[in-house]
Amino acid sequence: MSARIVRTSRSAQVAMVIAAFGLIVLAAAPWWAGRADLRLLGEIYLYLSLAMLWNLMAGYAGLVSVGQQAYVGFGGYLLFALTMFAGLHPIVAILAGGVLAGLLSVPVAVLIFRLKGAYFAIGTWVMAEVFRLSFAQASSLGGGSGSSLPVDVVKSLADSRSGREALSYWLALGAAVTVIVCVYLFLRSNRGLALTAIRDSEVAAAGLGINIWRTKLEVYVVTSAFTAIIGGLIFLQKLRISPDAAFSVNDWTAFVIFIVVIGGIGTLEGPIIGTILFFLLRETLADLGTVYLIVLGLVAIVIMLKAPKGVWGLIRSRFDLELFPLSYRVRTDAADKGR
Amino acid sequence: MDWISAIVQGTLLGGLYALFAAGLSLIFGVMRLVNIAHGDLIVLAAYMGLSTTVMLGIHPFVALLIVMPVMAGIGYVLQRGILNRTLGDDILPPLLVTFGLSVILQNALLEAYSADPQKMNAGVIETASVPVGGLTLGVLPLLTFGIAVAVIAGLQFIFYRTSLGRAFRATSDNSDIAQLMGLNKTHVFGMAMALALAVTAIAGILLGIRTSFDPSVGGARLIFGFEAVIIGGLGNLWGTLAGGVILGVAQTIGAKIDPGWQLLAGHIAFLVVLAIRPQGLFPRVSH
């Protein structure tokens, strides 16, 4: 009896097929969905992207940040700045914002990596505050009250309003797919393996010669760059920016953390489930305002105490499912015949 | 002369920041827990003080006599009921649970009190001032600084001269062996949180007298407390006072240059310390 090592599984293959169909349906949304639904879907994709990225940093690299709003706001502001002052096309501006965010994140990381654990988390929050206060000083970008995207910049996206909305939608969908694919490929690679090793045991990983600091830095830089791009897309949709909106802890960190925690931290399926649950909760409870947030907080606490692996963790342990083929399995010929 | 005045004001402000930080420092020292909801608990104490003064018609300092034990009780129950379950090697549970707690607190306060800014009335001392040297110093800031020094001295006394403090230190060192001494660690941690929240009550009342507050200001208080702890160095309460003073001075000088620069100046001071001397100025333990 011989054995092979494979990385895929039946459930993963099925999931891939379903996802491919789903993607086609979603890509066609501008033709079958109404304006409000289109905006909602776009918002879902962007939150999903943020959640995937935060999960990569916190669930895999162990960098629990409560300051990613720094890069969301940075990306948003750079969209406005580069289109208004450098005359760049919005999409180019958003991508450039990502690159610049990546560059900026290096000195930021050098500073805050000196802190560990929860102190690191608060350090990221301080950084976000520094970003917020700095941008609030920039009067050319509206200072404390913010500014709106100029009409000519908006028109450069597409001539008609429905054209712009379709483009915004596709950009958001494209971003989400890109983030998911990139994160998946990264985790499947050797780098990803190193990251999982670090997550499971830093001491053991260091003993294997993995450069922990460097690996974490890479993850932080890439995550921050992508987060900034998402930020640009968010504010491209909103068409208006202000320091409080751009760097809001609630909108860009609290909600994202809840999504990942409730869905299942440290897995790829978790953020997807979490985003779906989050928006379901929001659509049903949003009228209740603050009570909704209290419920969210309570759910997060209960999940953390009773089911720390989140909803996906519960599903996975009961059914041994894995939709993203990441782990290694040993397959023997005998087992193959049964499947 | 203006600059000296600014530095002195900043120093006195540092006393308030040290009070924000003291509870944070204590909890981290005893159980390696960083409570993200700490700032919101300060705000909770302020609101509690507000309601107490309004309902009973008493002075905020008298209200403190009620708020302190209530907050201590809340701390004990919170620790034994929820936070003890998060302690362990994984940093995620305590972080995420206290983060959830922070969101719950802020929104519960919003529900109960609305977003309108509030302030407690302490009467004459709010505006009274005394001449010291060539300067005119406010009575309230002086009092706050004095209280901060007294609180820190009190905490040091508890930690190093009482059996409760011995229990704190032993349980923090080695909770298993501390159990062998007859110390129930869930109870010890509960007492530590109760003590921390009692200090938080003092900080909250003083905050509520000094400035107007609303449910959303908790985050900033947490950050100030945290910066004071990091600048001063972990594990050293007097260091935390020094850290608070440095933060306060940086902020006041920044405000003097440009009012919009106040907060930024404080953060920059923090980042500079982090860059040059990450372990803080007077550390006793490592991160």
Add this chain to the structure above:
Amino acid sequence: MPDPVLSLRSLDAHYGDFQALFGIDMDISEGEVVAIIGANGAGKTTLLRSIAGLLKNEAAQVTYQGGSIGALRADQVAHKGIALVPEGRQLFPSLSVEENLLIGAQTGRAGPWSLDKVYTLFPILKERKDQASTTLSGGQQQMVAIGRALMANPDLILFDEISLGLAPVIIKSIYDALPSIVGDGMTAMIVEQDISKAMSVSSRVYCLQEGRVSLTGATNTISRDDITRAYFGVEA
């Protein structure tokens, strides 16, 4: 024959999935000094930790002074009058020598042992009472650990490998002090790798091998051969 002060019945101890003790039966009478010997990994420390409450077991598996204590927490067991001198001393680094001793008295039990009596037993500790406990030599730290356990005024004291890492001269001085420690009618269990030392102060011995009792008897009736066989599990 009076009831034993400590009884173990079918004691199984687990660390997660790993089982360290298999059905241990033991009876210790009041005032006895019993030696527990065995190779590394035989389960001696696990045994003491189970009795002291650091490991959770079923209530009936450990009976002390007539009550079932198997499921109690370590701090509850401490209040009942059982003290453990843990393996490797495990003093509290944040506490001074004197504070380490004082915290031993946390349970507030009454008895002959006090700070003064401990200092009389180990005078060197009085000299160093305000020093950080970790700055002391190994032998002195062992004295602090023993003193700390005595300060609880226990009725049953458990010694876990007190000679570990100490020079022979120091070991001798500590064992010389042992009779005055347990002389007051205190019951003691001594876990040791140094067989001759353990048997020199005890009246009975249990030998553990791979989590089971392989030999038991009065120290003056057991031969070297018996021990070797029981220690290593070699069949005659």
